[in-house]
Amino acid sequence: MTNPLDLPFDTDEMLAGLKPWIETESPTFDAAAVNRMMDLVQHELAALGARVERIPGRLGLGDSVRATMPHPRAGEGGILLLGHMDTVHPIGTLEKLPFRVEGDVCYGPGLMDMKGGNYVYLDALRKLLAAGVETPLPVTVLFTPDEEIGTPSTRELIEAEARRHRFVLVPEPARPDGGAVIGRYAIARFNLQTRGKPSHAGWQLSEGRSAIAAMARKVAEIEGMTTDDCTFSVGVFRAGQWVNCVSSVCDAEVLTMAKTQDLLDEGVARMMALNSDAGEVVMEVRRGVTRPVWEPDQPGTMAMLALAQEIAGEIGFEITGASAGGGSDGNFTGALGIPTLDSIGVCGKDLHTLNEHILLDSLVERAKLAAALYCRLGA
Structure with a gap:
């Protein structure tokens, strides 16, 4: 049998x-x-x-x-390769972040998170098939198409597919030290809306009740609840259309990360307690999608890690x-108790930014890892 570590992986071919x-x-x-993309x-x-x-x-x-x-x-149920093809980068990002190679680095939107890892693990299958x-x-x-927004449309599909398999490989980008993820913190999302009273900002300012001002005060309060073990971040803030109008509606979105389920439950309770119809501005908080805690050190996952280390x-x-924050679809499969090895994709830096890039050396390195995992899991 061909040694998977000897397969003819080629960096230039993978870049092409x-x-x-x-x-x-x-x-x-x-x-x-x-x-x-699909x-x-x-x-x-x-x-x-x-x-x-x-x-x-x-x-939609x-x-x-x-x-x-x-x-x-x-x-038959064996190994599930699980990845997402959606990115956070809007159409047109290529103008600012074109696909390019500079020295030992390659740049591009979605290259690190997580098209690079998906491609590498698919290339490993390609080489194994070619070698017979x-x-x-x-x-x-x-x-799947929706991981970046919490997987609202495909969680059931992922869980059903994962239950048929013995092992799950998730080639999300490697941790900063190149390591894998064997557990993940819980993630919850919230949709917020304040509703006030409109008025002409120049003529009758005192008659209005600004939804923007009310939400802005809540932003400071919400982010002030952050601790090392449970964080709160306001990532979206939308309001206003005319500068001469007191805005009557403001929308925001909040992400909460917690290291344990108890901490997540506490965080959810604190967010839901912000609901209020007292006073002249209404605050409505609706809970969005949630990723469950994937507890680390599960025996099946640890055995996968030991094999990957070998x-x-x-x-x-x-x-x-x-264990790590950030959230991925590995949260779902790991929380089900299915042996899951996450963040075994390419190495890089600055995902979700206009400097997103990977290290070229990690392409062949991770392809060899992928090929050997396919060949040794279940052997």
Whole structure:
């Protein structure tokens, strides 16, 4: 049998394959754009001989792609490769952050989070198939469209698919030290709205009750609740259309991260307690999507980490394992108790910014890791 660490992975070849992925911009809220990305990956999976299904999107979001890779026991539960194809970068970001290589770094929107990892783990399957290597377990690939907004439309799909499998691989970007994630903190989202009373800001300012001013005061209060173990962040603030009008409606969105379920429950209670219809400005708080705590140190996941560490040692690098914030679809599979290894994708920096980039050396390194994991899990 071919040693998966000897497969002919090539950085330039992977960069050529990644370029159209990155240049197919796919922000979550643009379903048509996400679906163009799904078209691209669906074609590549079909070219590998996979049985590919297109699962229609819902809630106004994009489609998902599920592929059953060629295998004598194809369709049986084995290894699930789980990734998202949506990004936080709006259409047009390529003008400011073009796909480009500079020295030992490659830049591009969504390259680190998480198209780079998805591509690398798919390339490992491509090389294994080309070499005629049969993995011990069949592999299923599931790419989804909505992770960046908390996975509101595909959580049930992910959980149902994961339950059929023995192992889940999530090639989200590696932690800053190159390590994997073996547990994740809980995440909750909230939608806030203040409603006041409109008036002409120049003529009858005193008659109005500003929803913007009320929300601004709440922003300071909410972010002031942050501790090391439970954080509160206001990431969206929308209001106003005319500067000469006292705004009667203001909307905001809040993200809460907590290290334990008890802390999350406390954080949720504090946020919901902000609901108020007393006074002249109403504050409404609605709870949005939630990612459950994925408790670390589960035996199945720790065994996966030990295997990854053994493989990494053979390749020539180290992988640590730790619980982390940030949230991913690994929260769902890990919380179900399914052995899950997360953040085993490419190494890089500045995800979600106009400086998002990966380290070129991590492409071949992580492809070898992926190929060996496919070949040794379940062996």
